[in-house]
Amino acid sequence: MSHKGNRIGNGATEQVFGHLKASSSSGGRKWPDFESFKADLNAYVTCWNTQRRQVKLKGLTPEEFRNQSLAA
Incomplete structure (x- = not known):
């Protein structure tokens, strides 16, 4: 930051x-407790990095883009 x-x-x-x-x-x-919030937050971050396709990344997810970059 x-x-x-x-x-x-x-x-x-x-x-x-x-x-x-x-x-x-x-x-x-x-959320009833912090643990359930934490589980939902982890699921959201996982979805954000592995399922969200971006036009800027030529239709790849951030994870696919990183893996492709590291393989080159």
Whole structure:
């Protein structure tokens, strides 16, 4: 994380947490305990990295793109 107010450095983090807030708060979801929240957060991050296809990555998921880059 960069200095406070640095939009360029904070952009990626803000994007992820913005999507997380939008997807979890749309249904007014309440978690009974921290462990259930943690499990849902881990599932969301896994989905974010392994199932979300991006046009910028030529239709690949971030995980597929990283694996392709590492193989080259």
